[in-house]
Amino acid sequence: MKKIFMITAVSVLSVTTAFADTAPSDVVFSDGAVMASLTTVSGDAAAGRDIFKNRKLGNCLACHMNDDMPKQQFHGEVGPPLTGVGGRWEEAELRGIVTNAKMMFEGTIMPGFYIDSGYERPLKKFDGKSILSAQQLEDVVAYLLTLKD
Amino acid sequence: MELKTLLTSMVIIGFSAGLVSAQADATLAVEGEVISTSASAPAFAENLDTVYSGWRFRKLETRSLQLDDFDNPAFVFVDKGIDLFEKVDGTEGKACASCHEDVEDFAGLRPKMPRVEDGTLVTMENLVNECRTERMGAEPWKYSGGQMTAVTALIGLQSRGMSVNVAFDGDAAPFFERGQELYYQRVGQLDMSCSNCHEDNYGVMIRADHLSQGQINGFPTYRLKNAKLNSAHARFKGCMKNIRATPYKEGGDEFKALELYLAARGNGLSVETPSVRN
Numbered sequence: 057m058k059k060i061f062m063i064t065a066v067s068v069l070s071v072t073t074a075f076a077d078t079a080p081s082d083v084v085f086s087d088g089a090v091m092a093s094l095t096t097v098s099g100d101a102a103a104g105r106d107i108f109k110n111r112k113l114g115n116c117l118a119c120h121m122n123d124d125m126p127k128q129q130f131h132g133e134v135g136p137p138l139t140g141v142g143g144r145w146e147e148a149e150l151r152g153i154v155t156n157a158k159m160m161f162e163g164t165i166m167p168g169f170y171i172d173s174g175y176e177r178p179l180k181k182f183d184g185k186s187i188l189s190a191q192q193l194e195d196v197v198a199y200l201l202t203l204k205d
Numbered sequence: 206m207e208l209k210t211l212l213t214s215m216v217i218i219g220f221s222a223g224l225v226s227a228q229a230d231a232t233l234a235v236e237g238e239v240i241s242t243s244a245s246a247p248a249f250a251e252n253l254d255t256v257y258s259g260w261r262f263r264k265l266e267t268r269s270l271q272l273d274d275f276d277n278p279a280f281v282f283v284d285k286g287i288d289l290f291e292k293v294d295g296t297e298g299k300a301c302a303s304c305h306e307d308v309e310d311f312a313g314l315r316p317k318m319p320r321v322e323d324g325t326l327v328t329m330e331n332l333v334n335e336c337r338t339e340r341m342g343a344e345p346w347k348y349s350g351g352q353m354t355a356v357t358a359l360i361g362l363q364s365r366g367m368s369v370n371v372a373f374d375g376d377a378a379p380f381f382e383r384g385q386e387l388y389y390q391r392v393g394q395l396d397m398s399c400s401n402c403h404e405d406n407y408g409v410m411i412r413a414d415h416l417s418q419g420q421i422n423g424f425p426t427y428r429l430k431n432a433k434l435n436s437a438h439a440r441f442k443g444c445m446k447n448i449r450a451t452p453y454k455e456g457g458d459e460f461k462a463l464e465l466y467l468a469a470r471g472n473g474l475s476v477e478t479p480s481v482r483n
Contacts, residue, residue: 118412133409165401167394175396177451182394
């Protein structure tokens with residue numbers, strides 16, 4: 057009985073999450089920007105900072121330099137430096153670019169971090185999944201907004 | 206921010222990053238013999254003026270390992286290749302050396318591989334395994350296994366310094382075209398193609414890695430990362446996994462076609478087998 061209760065609790069929780077977060081396919085873009093938050097919980101900039109440098113999550117640092125992380129040894133040069141990026145872009149623009157940069161910059165090398173389809177031959181374990189969760193995406197956006205010159 | 210302003214600043218940043226960390230302007234002399242590490246890009250590679258060996262993108266200490274065969278860690282495996290070359294195996298009681306008495310006779314083969322034989326695209330690994338199964342009555346080696354890479358390194362070494370010159374017209378054209386298509390096809394959860402990194406962004410850092418043009422003139426290559434010889438197909442596989450794509454099969458049609466296309470992109474570079482990379 058206890059087990060059944062727990063299963064019910066878990067499914068209620070996941071349904072709640074599903075309602076709260078915008079699914080990747082439901083994200084609405086406007087000129088490459090995404091106005092509405094993807095979650096009901098505000099982004100956590102400190103968590104976003106970790107995601108930014110974590111090789112298995114955002115790994116943003118692989119391609120972008122960031123003066124906010126002087127202790128990190130290797131900063132990429134593929135994309136534009138993100139030092140001060142929070143002063144150059146609006147929140148909605150940053151959300152749009154991180155969600156799916158191709159909506160703003162056609163043909164960009166930058167992966168879409170909140171898409172779960174539209175890519176070919178994914179490794180099985182990533183099939184139908186987005187790189188970041190909605191909350192992680194909001195965390196990164198919150199972090200980027202703290203980067204001011 | 207205005208899009209135009211952003212694009213302008215991206216171009217400037219890209220340009221300055223290129224100046225800071227482009228390929229090294231250095232000369233590769235192996236055992237005193239100068240080997241060409243750049244060449245004019247072939248006409249079909251429209252977005253490149255010059256092709257550069259991956260050697261030019263490595264750090265000084267990695268580059269220097271390739272200057273002297275005594276320092277080159279790949280030679281431990283080449284020695285193993287010599288032993289394997291002379292070792293009798295299979296039902297026919299033959300070794301490679303039974304037919305190919307002098308391994309130096311393979312000089313000139315590596316620059317032409319892969320090549321089309323009777324309508325099939327054939328790699329060096331295919332040639333080795335064909336000899337093993339058809340002539341020696343031996344089991345084929347694993348495509349990128351230690352025995353195979355030891356022997357393909359030994360055979361490739363005989364052509365070191367010669368210019369890569371694969372045929373990609375005539376019979377080879379359909380394979381070349383397939384390879385080209387694969388080169389530009391975006392795959393994986395990261396949705397990236399070979400060209401995104403190795404054509405559009407060579408010369409810049411992707412975190413700790415200095416992006417090269419992805420040339421294959423030095424394969425099999427010894428990688429400091431895994432301390433062994435790596436086949437080109439094993440390297441393709443690693444790249445695909447990095448972008449979270451399901452790799453094609455080593456020795457399969459897709460990777461063979463990609464190998465031909467990449468070899469052709471490097472026509473004019475010197476064979477560097479066995480090279481040293483990180």
